[in-house]
Amino acid sequence: MQYTERLFRPPAEAESLIFQVATGCPHNTCRFCAMYKGVPYRVRPQEEVLAEFAQAARRYPEERRVFLADGDVMALSFERLRAMLEALNRLFPKLARVNVYANGSSILAKSDAELETLRQLKLNTLYVGLESGDEELLKKVDKGETAAGLCAAVRRAQAAGLKGSVMVLLGLGGREGSAHHADATAALLNRMQPRLLSALRFVEVPGTDMYEGYQAVSEYEAVSELIRMLRGLELEKTVFRANHTSNPVPLEGRFPKDREALVSLLKSLLPRLDKRGPGRLPFSL
Ligand code: SF4
Numbered sequence: 261m262q263y264t265e266r267l268f269r270p271p272a273e274a275e276s277l278i279f280q281v282a283t284g285c286p287h288n289t290c291r292f293c294a295m296y297k298g299v300p301y302r303v304r305p306q307e308e309v310l311a312e313f314a315q316a317a318r319r320y321p322e323e324r325r326v327f328l329a330d331g332d333v334m335a336l337s338f339e340r341l342r343a344m345l346e347a348l349n350r351l352f353p354k355l356a357r358v359n360v361y362a363n364g365s366s367i368l369a370k371s372d373a374e375l376e377t378l379r380q381l382k383l384n385t386l387y388v389g390l391e392s393g394d395e396e397l398l399k400k401v402d403k404g405e406t407a408a409g410l411c412a413a414v415r416r417a418q419a420a421g422l423k424g425s426v427m428v429l430l431g432l433g434g435r436e437g438s439a440h441h442a443d444a445t446a447a448l449l450n451r452m453q454p455r456l457l458s459a460l461r462f463v464e465v466p467g468t469d470m471y472e473g474y475q476a477v478s479e480y481e482a483v484s485e486l487i488r489m490l491r492g493l494e495l496e497k498t499v500f501r502a503n504h505t506s507n508p509v510p511l512e513g514r515f516p517k518d519r520e521a522l523v524s525l526l527k528s529l530l531p532r533l534d535k536r537g538p539g540r541l542p543f544s545l
Pocket residue numbers: 285286287288289290293294295296331332363389403
């Protein structure tokens with residue numbers, strides 16, 4: 261496979277066959293995200309991508325899972341997505357699912373019938389960065405999406421049979437905004453009812469450029485924020501994960517049955533956490 265830039269993928273896609281059908285992110289404005297900074301957005305020519313699919317199918321004919329990179333592949337036109345999915349279905353007879361990163365406005369730009377067609381062609385999971393349910397905070401970090409729009413997008417995608425895998429960012433509101441970020445995010449997620457939910461922790465790294473006055477939360481405050489968020493969640497059928505390296509401990513559970521156990525586990529950890537700084541930072545930043 262041809263990877264022209266550093267490749268990012270969700271942890272759950274470690275075993276998938278990954279094709280970089282575009283490089284970079286078509287938005288690339290989010291202050292908290294350094295993933296594609298300095299990478300010009302470029303969609304690869306369709307013939308080149310389809311030829312790469314065919315070449316990969318000769319080497320990995322049994323492949324069942326595919327991830328299409330980079331950022332917001334749902335921003336590609338419906339026709340282009342359909343053509344890629346049709347090719348993947350034809351070339352990989354055992355194909356079970358194709359997953360992508362997706363922004364809310366890109367999902368909303370597709371009609372219900374288009375979303376349904378893509379699902380029938382085995383588009384499966386849309387990884388959507390909600391980051392926060394706090395509308396003001398999303399503006400401050402230049403997300404370029406509203407929480408209400410992201411909620412509507414995930415609900416529409418899920419109504420078409422796709423799965424929304426939604427990411428939220430602990431610590432995004434800083435010290436001052438922590439409680440409101442936790443409460444607004446829980447309330448938004450309750451309306452959205454994503455099938456999958458991941459909590460990652462925001463850590464400033466080269467390339468991030470947070471808003472003026474942002475004060476990073478400590479490790480202790482980030483986990484306290486997560487406890488507050490979990491307590492506010494009324495999810496009917498959601499798999500929850502906080503297993504990214506940015507989290508102090510890997511967590512996994514199902515809502516609603518595991519909520520109290522997750523909260524108890526996190527509370528038991530609090531005395532051991534760093535109250536002044538970020539604690540142990542992930543090696544893979
Ligand atoms: S968070 Fe997503 S939409 Fe924002 S810049 Fe990063 S990849 Fe692009």
